[in-house]
Amino acid sequence: MAITQLKAKIVSNERVKNNYWLLRLECAEIAGKACPGQFVEIRVGEGAEPLLRRPISIHDAHKAGISLFYETVGRGTRMLSERARGSLLDVIGPLGNGFACDGLNKKNRIVLVAGGMGVAPLVFLAKRLKTIEPLVLIGARTKAQVVCLREFKDAGCSVKIATDDGSAGFKGKVTGLLESCLGQGGFSQIFACGPDPMLKAVANMARDNSIGSQLSLEEHMACGIGACLGCVVNTKNGYKRVCKEGPVFSGEELVW
Amino acid sequence: MRPDLRVKIGSLVLDNPVMVASGTFGYAEEFKDFIDLKKLGAIVTKTITVKARNGNLPPRTCETPAGLLNSIGLENPGLDNFISDKMPFLKKLGVPLVVSIAAEEDSGEFFTLAEKLGGIGAVSAIELNISCPNMRKDKLIAQDPKDTFALVSAVRRVTDKCLITKLSPNVASVSEIALAAQDAGSDAVSLINTLTGMSIDVQRRIPKIASCIGGLSGPAIRPVAVRMVWEVYHKINIPIIGMGGIMDTESALEFFLAGAAAVSLGTVNFVNPRACLEVIHGLERYLIDNGIPELSRLKGSLKLCQD
Numbered sequence: 001m002a003i004t005q006l007k008a009k010i011v012s013n014e015r016v017k018n019n020y021w022l023l024r025l026e027c028a029e030i031a032g033k034a035c036p037g038q039f040v041e042i043r044v045g046e047g048a049e050p051l052l053r054r055p056i057s058i059h060d061a062h063k064a065g066i067s068l069f070y071e072t073v074g075r076g077t078r079m080l081s082e083r084a085r086g087s088l089l090d091v092i093g094p095l096g097n098g099f100a101c102d103g104l105n106k107k108n109r110i111v112l113v114a115g116g117m118g119v120a121p122l123v124f125l126a127k128r129l130k131t132i133e134p135l136v137l138i139g140a141r142t143k144a145q146v147v148c149l150r151e152f153k154d155a156g157c158s159v160k161i162a163t164d165d166g167s168a169g170f171k172g173k174v175t176g177l178l179e180s181c182l183g184q185g186g187f188s189q190i191f192a193c194g195p196d197p198m199l200k201a202v203a204n205m206a207r208d209n210s211i212g213s214q215l216s217l218e219e220h221m222a223c224g225i226g227a228c229l230g231c232v233v234n235t236k237n238g239y240k241r242v243c244k245e246g247p248v249f250s251g252e253e254l255v256w
Numbered sequence: 257m258r259p260d261l262r263v264k265i266g267s268l269v270l271d272n273p274v275m276v277a278s279g280t281f282g283y284a285e286e287f288k289d290f291i292d293l294k295k296l297g298a299i300v301t302k303t304i305t306v307k308a309r310n311g312n313l314p315p316r317t318c319e320t321p322a323g324l325l326n327s328i329g330l331e332n333p334g335l336d337n338f339i340s341d342k343m344p345f346l347k348k349l350g351v352p353l354v355v356s357i358a359a360e361e362d363s364g365e366f367f368t369l370a371e372k373l374g375g376i377g378a379v380s381a382i383e384l385n386i387s388c389p390n391m392r393k394d395k396l397i398a399q400d401p402k403d404t405f406a407l408v409s410a411v412r413r414v415t416d417k418c419l420i421t422k423l424s425p426n427v428a429s430v431s432e433i434a435l436a437a438q439d440a441g442s443d444a445v446s447l448i449n450t451l452t453g454m455s456i457d458v459q460r461r462i463p464k465i466a467s468c469i470g471g472l473s474g475p476a477i478r479p480v481a482v483r484m485v486w487e488v489y490h491k492i493n494i495p496i497i498g499m500g501g502i503m504d505t506e507s508a509l510e511f512f513l514a515g516a517a518a519v520s521l522g523t524v525n526f527v528n529p530r531a532c533l534e535v536i537h538g539l540e541r542y543l544i545d546n547g548i549p550e551l552s553r554l555k556g557s558l559k560l561c562q563d
Contacts, residue, residue, distance in 0.1 A: 002289045003289040003290070004289070005289075005290055005529060005530065043527065043528070048322040048474070048475040048476075048503065049321065049322055050319060051319055051322055051323060051324060051474050051475070051523070051527060052319050052324065052526065052527060053526075053527060090528075092529070219314075219315075220315065220317060220318065220319070221317075222317045222319075222324055222326070222523075222526045223286075223525070223526035224526075225286055225287075225529070226282065226286050227280065227281060227282035227286040227287070227525070227526070228279070228280065228282075228317065228326070228328070228526055229302075229311060229316070229328050229331045230314075230315075230316045230317035230326060230328060231314070231316075231317070232311070232314050232316065232331075233314065234314075238310060239310055239311065239314075239331065
């Protein structure tokens with residue numbers, strides 16, 4: 001599918017809570033092609049600072065545009081949060097290979113595992129899944145950092161929460177929660193997005209339970225379009241580009 | 257009347273002087289959705305080695321103030337796979353094609369590459385990448401005038417193709433190396449390759465890229481690049497392809513005024529894939545606005561302050 005570069009109008013750019021922001025963009029051309037797990041590259045400013053675009057996963061797509069859910073972590077995302085409604089943003093997308101869910105049907109039990117900002121692409125996936133009531137596990141440091149609960153529920157998912165300090169749901173890592181859920185059996189596929197140690201643990205659990213896993217990786221990128229070879233990860237078939245062959249990889253394929 | 261943007265590099269005539277820098281444009285196909293590739297002055301491929309290379313350990317890039325630090329390590333599919341998998345697309349474009357080549361261990365690999373590529377009609381020129389800073393070598397060919405002369409003259413003997421020698425900025429005197437390349441029969445020099453640099457994550461106390469030292473590119477290095485083009489311009493007669501942090505028409509013009517015959521856009525391709533075409537258009541506009549009929553008249557036309 002062809003990649004599009006365009007100036008997208010900012011429909012809204014609002015703080016959800018803490019450092020979490022929701023950005024809505026008018027860009028039908030990208031929205032029409034977008035699949036869950038894909039991302040866009042955004043130029044947050046005009047000049048040389050910051051120099052590079054920022055890769056941000058697609059949080060939702062509808063007919064007229066897309067929305068992005070992002071956390072302000074550095075200068076680039078802070079500048080993005082300052083961009084006003086109505087202004088134009090230089091966007092490239094949709095990029096990368098998203099989640100593969102073609103083989104799934106109503107009989108499949110699916111679990112989605114989100115660590116921290118990993119919720120962002122999984123909401124889009126949850127909305128597009130045609131399976132029965134996917135189980136969503138959200139991991140966060142504290143209750144205050146749990147986000148997108150409502151979006152998952154509205155998409156027809158059942159949601160469980162794990163927090164490091166036990167302020168909401170299961171006390172401990174989301175992978176601990178996943179382990180107890182997998183113990184019940186019956187799951188046919190795990191979709192996950194989050195920090196690398198979490199994804200590695202998910203991949204191992206999936207393998208031990210003979211379940212397929214699809215993991216969305218996050219990596220610093222220079223180009224985002226497969227040209228610079230900067231964002232590679234090691235796989236059983238050599239280095240692969242997170243921006244092009246990824247960001248979603250099968251858990252069995254990755255070499256940690 | 258439209259100004260004449262043509263430029264001659266050895267036996268090669270380009271319709272316009274805007275090229276892409278090796279390693280920043282893949283094998284052109286990566287950019288086909290963004291621009292009409294046929295409008296580029298020339299395409300320079302990512303560097304090819306005889307055997308396929310996996311490249312360096314990740315993380316390979318990090319952003320720095322107005323710059324990009326990289327240590328890709330010349331990941332490439334190798335000569336044969338390049339010819340079978342990448343050439344068909346490039347050939348179809350009909351744009352002058354410059355294939356960048358490098359040796360891993362033995363400089364003899366340059367001859368193998370030059371001979372084989374020299375036999376391909378669609379290859380317009382060969383760029384000798386003797387200046388990649390990410391090959392874990394103590395000394396690069398481009399850091400020694402004698403080594404540069406020896407390598408370029410040896411390649412010159414095996415091919416009639418237009419030869420471009422890519423120079424390193426990590427030297428005491430870049431014009432000394434440029435002169436050696438010219439004396440050895442290089443048709444042009446391209447400069448600058450990346451400046452070696454480091455960036456550190458102070459919280460974790462680790463280098464931000466796995467190889468610790470990498471090559472710095474982007475607007476941060478532009479003044480260094482312009483200065484080097486200016487110095488080299490006064491020492492050699494062959495054309496200079498200037499590069500280093502060009503972001504737009506204005507920054508491209510700096511290189512022409514300093515003495516470049518053509519320019520290459522590099523890191524900006526990652527930020528704005530349309531930059532090359534914008535610069536071609538912008539140069540034309542500048543010439544029209546200033547009543548200059550030919551771009552070649554701009555070359556080295558910097559006016560110096562008089563005492």
